[in-house]
Amino acid sequence: MSVSRHWPVACRGSPGVRSGRSWLPPPAWPSSCYAVISACSERLRRSFVLYKRVLRYLRPYWKVFLVSLLSMSIAAATEPAFARLMKPLIDGGFVNKDGSSLIWAPLAIVGLFLVRGLTSYVNEYATSWLTGHLVQSLREEMFAKLVRLPVHYYDDNPSGRLLSRIAFDVNQVTEAGFNVITVTVKDGITILGLLGLLFYTDWQLTLICLAVLPIVSLCVRLVSKRLRGLSLQNQQNMAQLTQVLGETIDCQRVVKVYGGEEYEARRFHRHAEAIRHNAVKQSATSSANTGVTQLIIACALAAILYFAALRAQSGSFTAGDFMSFLTAMLMLFAPVKRITSISQSLQKGLAAAESVFGFLDENGEPDHGTHRLENTRGGLQFDGLQFTYPHAERASLYDINFTVNPGETVALVGSSGSGKTTLVSLIPRFYEPTAGRILLDGRPLTDLTLGSLRRHIAMVSQDVVLFNDSVAANIAYGRIGEVSRDEIIAAARAANALEFIEAMPQGFDTVIGENGVRLSGGQRQRLAIARALLKNAPILILDEATSALDTQSERLVQSALENLMKDRTTLVIAHRLSTIEHADRIVVMHQGRIAEVGNHHELIAHDGLYANLHRLQFKEPSWVTA
Incomplete structure (x- = not known):
């Protein structure tokens, strides 16, 4: 019996070593050996690259x-x-x-x-x-x-x-x-x-x-x-x-x-x-x-x-x-x-x-804009805007088209999940649109540098974010060293915050704790408004700024917001329809689309989604009617 019959079929006929009268082909290396060697060499290469980068x-x-x-x-x-x-x-x-x-x-x-x-x-x-x-x-x-x-x-x-x-x-x-x-x-x-x-x-x-x-x-x-x-x-x-x-x-x-x-x-x-x-x-x-x-x-x-x-x-x-x-x-x-x-x-x-x-090595925010925005009138145009969150099954915004004129106040209303917050998050480019574009004074936002764009935007939201620092530092956040104490006091006065600040132990130098834990909800909200006032940005975004406040705090905050909204392009997200009845226009959103657009009286007369929401909020309880 030939010795070569004991070799695997894949090895027969390959060059080998002569043994007596027969040629004995060498056994082929198993693929697993090559895999192990390849894995080891790759691991060594990666380790060397990492170590070299540390030494740098x-x-x-x-x-x-x-x-x-x-x-x-x-x-x-x-x-x-x-x-x-x-x-x-x-x-x-x-x-x-x-x-x-x-x-x-x-x-x-x-x-x-x-x-x-x-x-x-x-x-x-x-x-x-x-x-x-x-x-x-x-x-x-x-x-x-x-x-x-x-x-x-x-x-x-x-x-x-x-x-x-x-x-x-x-x-x-x-x-x-x-x-x-x-x-x-x-x-x-x-x-x-x-x-x-x-x-x-x-x-x-x-x-x-x-x-x-x-x-x-x-x-x-x-x-x-x-x-x-x-x-x-x-x-x-x-x-x-x-x-x-x-x-x-x-x-x-x-x-x-x-x-x-x-x-x-x-x-x-x-x-x-x-x-x-x-x-x-x-x-x-x-x-x-x-x-x-x-x-x-x-x-x-x-x-x-x-x-x-x-x-x-x-x-x-x-x-x-x-x-x-x-x-x-x-x-x-x-x-x-x-x-x-x-x-x-x-x-x-x-x-x-x-x-x-x-x-x-993570990719930072995409900032391919080349134009540095120095001044803006605040006109916004939403052109065929669509957006889908990563890994989401469906889009959050579909074909959004409307224009906000400079100095105009536009309110966004609709049920939870209709896309209101997503829409305003696209203005400071927290996210990039999946399709369509947003224009500021006729120029696409992607043409602007991120820093210059965001310098012209102020935001006040329901979830106020404050830092474990003094009251003055929180109001002047982002502009510390650029503004005087008098400007900080003026912003606090316009936000109806001066009274409670002066009542604090160290006044404007009082440390407010982590996220303002030593303040009430209304006080935190007014500090956020003072911060926005001091920034003096031409575009203002208000996201449920008064929804979690009691009646007295809401009046103070609403008064401060009116001061803040003067001569600014303002987008307001509100569930309390009473706070946006005087808006120039109201955009009603439903399931990521624009359902209705008009002012308060027009939408009530239209008797659509807005009118239905208004009736639900202002419907008198049965015991009042009785």
Whole structure:
């Protein structure tokens, strides 16, 4: 029977090796082998690219980096020098009874450790300085990216993950940044120096030490992949934990009222447990790697001690040689352990770097406009406008066509989900239309730069956003340093906010707490109106600005809004129809389309959707009629 019959069909007929009278074709590599090799090479390439990108942030500080490398190199060189001093100390001072060796050798050791202490201090200081700058640079770049991300990115990503990336992942990047370099350079020089001393003392015994290196490398390689996956999982767990914390803090009143304490505690426990479990896995993996490595080195040490004793008996190995060799070999343990454990820090850092740079590579808001808008009359034209949210099943706006004249007040009414808020969100270009366009004074919004467009728009919404700062800083937000105190006071007076501001402990310098928690709803709303007044933008968007207020607060806010709306192009979204009866025009929306357009009296006479909404809101209860 031919031997070739035992080969797979795919391998027959291929070039092979002659064996006797038959040609034996070589077995083809399985496709899985190529896949594994390809995956490994791709992983190495990505790791190299990430690491190179991290080091790019240290380039401006290359002088400090050079000082750090020099100091750590000197500190590392003192370890083999100390081991070398053991030979003259033992042979000269103890074996040969040389008194001078007992004097200069200890003094040399003291001087050696003095140099080591000074260089280690310089190295630690420089390392800390560089690490701090690396973290600061990354955080500032990430924050700059954060404020320029499009609105839909915030819609798709939980805030906890964003916070975790900036607060947690950046710190992990330093593990792949300078810390790995420090360990690699310092311990690498130490290992090379000690190995050089070992070869110089006895090369044959040193070969036993080198025999264990391939085994140690294999252990490190197996552990690295496991640690990389655990680090990525830990980042996700931290993001989820941060999300639970943020939601619980923001919604603490809802949690209390609805008795959600135990539910939130269970959610927190679940994510905290996942983080703890992941940390145990990482520690166990790293510890197992370290333990196996130390066991291998201990076996090599036992063999070395045995052969060194045999050499000493033959007289070719002095007591000083043995002490110097043993000291160098024992000192080799710590740097080898750190070098083998560096893969854990490297994998954590690379996983964090992948997260950080993935965030930095996100596309910011599209801003292809070239025209810088200096002044505007405020005329808006909606031309065939359509919009669909990402991943939505149907469009939110269909074929919107109408014009807002400069200085005109146009109200948008309709049931919830009819597209009112979506429509006004397209004006400051929080989203880009799916089809159609919006024109400002006859020029498409896409031709304008984002910054110049938004400088001419002010917004007041139902959900007022305030900052944990003083009253004056909140009113002058965006223009701090550009406006005087008198202008801030004038804006507060026009917004009917001056009375309650002056009643505060520090007046305009009173810190109002997170999102104005120390203020009532009406007071927060009036501060937002004062902020819009101070901006003095020609286009004003009011989104349910009075819907959540009591009657007295609504009167004050409505009066402030009337001051704000003077001589401005205003779009008002309102559910309370009483607040928009005097609008120049009312646009009634239904399921993303314009159903009716007209003023209050025209729409009531038309007896359509608006008239129906009006009857529902102002229908008298049966007990009043009775």
